[in-house]
Amino acid sequence: MGELETEEQRSRTEIASYLRNLADQLDGDGDVTLELGGNEVLLNPSNPVTFKLEGESDWSEGDTEAKQSIEFELVWWREARTAKEGELKVCE
Numbered sequence: 001m002g003e004l005e006t007e008e009q010r011s012r013t014e015i016a017s018y019l020r021n022l023a024d025q026l027d028g029d030g031d032v033t034l035e036l037g038g039n040e041v042l043l044n045p046s047n048p049v050t051f052k053l054e055g056e057s058d059w060s061e062g063d064t065e066a067k068q069s070i071e072f073e074l075v076w077w078r079e080a081r082t083a084k085e086g087e088l089k090v091c092e
Contacts (some may be wrong), residue, residue, distance in 0.1 A: 004034055004041040027075075050075040 009016070025032045033042045052073040059066035 004036070004039050006037040006039050027030065036070045045074065046076050046078050048076070 016022065022032065026049075029088075030044070032045055034041050034043065052071075052075065054071040054073075055069070056071075057066050057068045
């Protein structure tokens with residue numbers, strides 16, 4: 001089992017490029033590589049994939065700034081295998 005959860009600041013242009021690359025990988029039938037902050041995870045999505053999308057603007061009366069966010073989540077199920085069989089690879 002492996003997990004990648006990290007964050008770093010990037011420009012909107014850099015993020016758009018990253019998402020386009022991810023979209024191209026998803027459009028194929030092979031593995032998907034996620035890399036951020038020097039960490040990497042290799043996944044192999046199967047069909048069907050559940051797509052979750054959340055947009056939020058959070059602020060209270062008197063605040064001078066509002067925290068806004070977009071979250072994407074893709075969920076699918078695969079047969080459980082050991083990392084030795086290459087199903088999931090995490091590199092740090």
